Amino acid sequence: MDTVCPLDTKCASQISALLRRPPPLQVQEYFEELILSRQCHGIKVKQNGKFGKGVYADSHFKEQELILKDPMLVGIQHPSNKIDCLVCSFCFQFIGSIEQQIGRKLYLQNLGLSASNACDHDEISKDSCGINLSDEEDDCCMKDYKTLGEGASSSSNGKVTLPEAVVESLMNGELVLPHSNKFPLPSAISCPGGCTEAYYCSKTCAEADWESSHSLLCTGERSESLSRDALLKFMQHADETNDIFLLAAKTISFTILRYRELKAARLKGQYKCIHPVDSECPALTLLLEAWKPVSIGYKRRWWECISLPDDVDHSDETTFRMEIRDLAYTSLQLLKAAIFDLECEPLFSLEIYGNIIGMFELNNLDLVVASPVEDYFLYIDDLPYPEKSKAEEITQPFLDALGDGYSVCCQGTAFYPLQSCMNHSCCPNARAFKREEDRDGQATIIALRPICKGEEITISYIEEDLPVEERQALLADYGFRCRCAKCLEEEKLISN
């Protein structure tokens, strides 16, 4: 099927305005404001480097020094990871408590929902699951622990299931684990729209998410979407096919809400666009302004830049790319039924949807936030005797029931405006690293070696210690052939 999207033709001129590269001065202003707001004064974005835009050092960085903490423009937690980790839907830090994190995961595991359902630990007998507490109560007690492990069962395949009552008491706060107060987490705040999908670490995050995209994508009773059913269908389709569609939906919602905000400010006389594009069509001027953060990102159509999977033969490439385009169109129609806005019509063209998804395909960084549950169990393991054995009597059954999945971190995907300007090098001078204190979804960029003022800051998009042919094959997935100094040199040696 050769899909034809009527909006591609109807909105052709607005689409080309949205996809046109913004003038260099506007781009410069945008990045200067961004750098100022992030207070990372040691960097600059330049637009005329060897590979287009790039990030450059504006001061000297020492080895291991923090270069940048970049909050995301949009990001999502992978739907399957939601079972393992309860995190703030806006900043992605873990929320609730150690007990809630463990209890919720065991509860969902017991329902057969957990992705990391398997418990690879040795089979545990009912006796060894019995949780005993000595007479002296630790910092943990609220309940008679002696009864908690009773009824734990091991299935024939070695999986341990704790009794429902124990799991419930963890979730509802009746059961407090030893030393868990060393790992405090912010309480989980419900979504202001009434959905049970989004939770937050604070009212500030809840409001910020609501205003930036969630008010349109919420499935609760106060949702501003056109149809809750349509929204659920869109989400189900994304879950079943590709969660990159959820990121695209967030981007479109974000742009619509910014557009409405700018329009309201203009009506009140509080906003004057300094870059009028089309005085005949003020709506486009506002839409372009609302779209600005997205316009800066490097993009191509998704079905053109996605790399051919290994199991697709080259002779089937055209069909494969057409199927990808059709998939995007199906997703777009579902989204349109849920959140269409006539004044922002061009955003619902396949051309724009394809370019947004392509931008994520080319620029995404994995979103990773380390799990405090892992830290908790490591802490217990590191305790001196006899505290360790005393604590382990209580914690070991939970660890066994969680299995290997006890340490699963928050995983997702996100677009970071400054990090996405960093070019790749197979001999990079910086890396996206999380430090001990980085407990949210921001990208953290650290210097791998001393970097001089004026030098370009590069990161590696891949494992850079591989042979050059393998590196080039991996980078083909990012849609380009690497021309860094290391590749050029190694390729020259091979050709000689």
Ligand SMILES: C[S@@+](CC[C@H](N)C(=O)[O-])C[C@H]1O[C@@H](n2cnc3c(N)ncnc32)[C@H](O)[C@@H]1O
């Ligand atoms: C994430 S973007 C980086 C910012 C980009 N230079 C821009 O102008 O927006 C990645 C794109 O930059 C270019 N690029 C980055 N590193 C490169 C390299 N080592 N060799 C060739 N092109 C590179 C490629 O076009 C690639 O698709």
